[in-house]
Amino acid sequence: MARRADAQANRERVLDVAEDVFGHGGKSASTEEVARLAGVGIATVFRNFPTKAALLEAVLVRHFERLTAEAEARLDAREPGEAFFGFFRHLVADATKKIALAEALSEAGGAADSRATEAAQALRRAVGGLLDRAQQAGAVRDDVELPEVYALLVGASRAAAHAPLDDEVRSRMLGIVFAGLAPTAVPRNP
Amino acid sequence: MARRADAQANRERVLDVAEDVFGHGGKSASTEEVARLAGVGIATVFRNFPTKAALLEAVLVRHFERLTAEAEARLDAREPGEAFFGFFRHLVADATKKIALAEALSEAGGAADSRATEAAQALRRAVGGLLDRAQQAGAVRDDVELPEVYALLVGASRAAAHAPLDDEVRSRMLGIVFAGLAPTAVPRNP
Numbered sequence: 541m542a543r544r545a546d547a548q549a550n551r552e553r554v555l556d557v558a559e560d561v562f563g564h565g566g567k568s569a570s571t572e573e574v575a576r577l578a579g580v581g582i583a584t585v586f587r588n589f590p591t592k593a594a595l596l597e598a599v600l601v602r603h604f605e606r607l608t609a610e611a612e613a614r615l616d617a618r619e620p621g622e623a624f625f626g627f628f629r630h631l632v633a634d635a636t637k638k639i640a641l642a643e644a645l646s647e648a649g650g651a652a653d654s655r656a657t658e659a660a661q662a663l664r665r666a667v668g669g670l671l672d673r674a675q676q677a678g679a680v681r682d683d684v685e686l687p688e689v690y691a692l693l694v695g696a697s698r699a700a701a702h703a704p705l706d707d708e709v710r711s712r713m714l715g716i717v718f719a720g721l722a723p724t725a726v727p728r729n730p
Numbered sequence: 731m732a733r734r735a736d737a738q739a740n741r742e743r744v745l746d747v748a749e750d751v752f753g754h755g756g757k758s759a760s761t762e763e764v765a766r767l768a769g770v771g772i773a774t775v776f777r778n779f780p781t782k783a784a785l786l787e788a789v790l791v792r793h794f795e796r797l798t799a800e801a802e803a804r805l806d807a808r809e810p811g812e813a814f815f816g817f818f819r820h821l822v823a824d825a826t827k828k829i830a831l832a833e834a835l836s837e838a839g840g841a842a843d844s845r846a847t848e849a850a851q852a853l854r855r856a857v858g859g860l861l862d863r864a865q866q867a868g869a870v871r872d873d874v875e876l877p878e879v880y881a882l883l884v885g886a887s888r889a890a891a892h893a894p895l896d897d898e899v900r901s902r903m904l905g906i907v908f909a910g911l912a913p914t915a916v917p918r919n920p
Contacts (some may be wrong), residue, residue: 548805594732596907647880660804685901687899688899688903690904691886691893691900691903692903694889694892695882695887695889696882696885696901698885698888698892699881699882699884699885700837700881700885701883702888709877712875712877715910716882718909718910719909719910719915720905720910720911722911723908724915725906725915
């Protein structure tokens with residue numbers, strides 16, 4: 541029992557270190573380096589994650605699952621508008637790490653992975669729940685739908701991660717998007 | 731003189747083919763394949779473009795220069811609002827090709843290239859000119875600035891290229907952004 545708890549703790553420590561290393565652009569870091577930084581034997585890492593792609597996939601899935609849990613925790617918020625816009629802001633601020641992880645996974649040859657895709661879809665559904673609630677509360681115009689809102693979320697995230705934007709510009713960019721989502725916005729057919 | 735004109739025509743044909751092949755996701759295509767499809771000798775290609783990165787760079791620079799020329803041509807438009815929004819729409823629709831080229835260049839080892847960067851900056855300045863005119867004409871709210879507008883343009887382009895979005899969703903996504911840029915939009919401090 542103690543050994544199982546130790547194994548679980550080691551696994552989590554490896555994931556924490558891998559998220560930190562790969563999420564901050566250390567694409568070329570090796571599984572061996574992750575083991576060393578986590579203070580565990582290389583055998584422990586390989587037993588849990590036979591390849592670098594498997595390790596990256598596990599990190600990305602865990603990251604999506606955490607974000608999904610955060611979104612779901614906001615579903616009961618008293619201010620559905622702030623819950624939706626706040627989570628949108630949070631995701632965009634968090635994007636650099638997530639995109640670095642996804643790119644590292646893609647480069648490690650694990651791109652079209654089903655577990656990461658499923659975890660990403662669960663996050664999308666959770667964002668859809670926040671959008672519904674914000675629309676019901678009148679905080680978001682009711683003629684927008686999840687596909688275009690999610691596209692904007694993805695786009696703003698990619699812009700923030702790749703440019704990269706300083707906090708001021710990121711905030712002003714979101715200000716435009718949020719004004720466009722406001723119930724007072726005049727729909728514009730482009 | 732005729733030989734120089736031929737050489738120029740060959741060079742343009744190689745660039746056209748390379749833009750088509752690499753712009754539609756054919757990252758792994760070789761310089762030899764481009765020469766064959768263009769119907770020119772491999773020596774001709776290598777004389778102009780010693781490496782695949784050099785070829786990709788030339789394609790990307792030409793692509794940026796064309797877009798810049800298109801933006802500049804709209805600076806005198808009678809409807810500065812439509813000139814700005816129309817060009818925004820055009821860039822996002824065009825993004826898949828451009829991003830595929832940029833990524834192919836990055837993978838070929840020519841990422842931080844100064845000529846492509848300069849061409850990209852010229853495009854950014856041209857978009858800034860369209861934004862100024864649209865704001866002077868009252869078609870875009872005057873409290874937004876180029877950095878956040880360009881970030882949105884980049885973000886919408888990346889979202890359209892990576893998802894990839896169908897025309898309907900892309901149009902609805904732009905509808906939200908354009909509503910957020912409208913002078914009637916209520917600024918929202920996120």
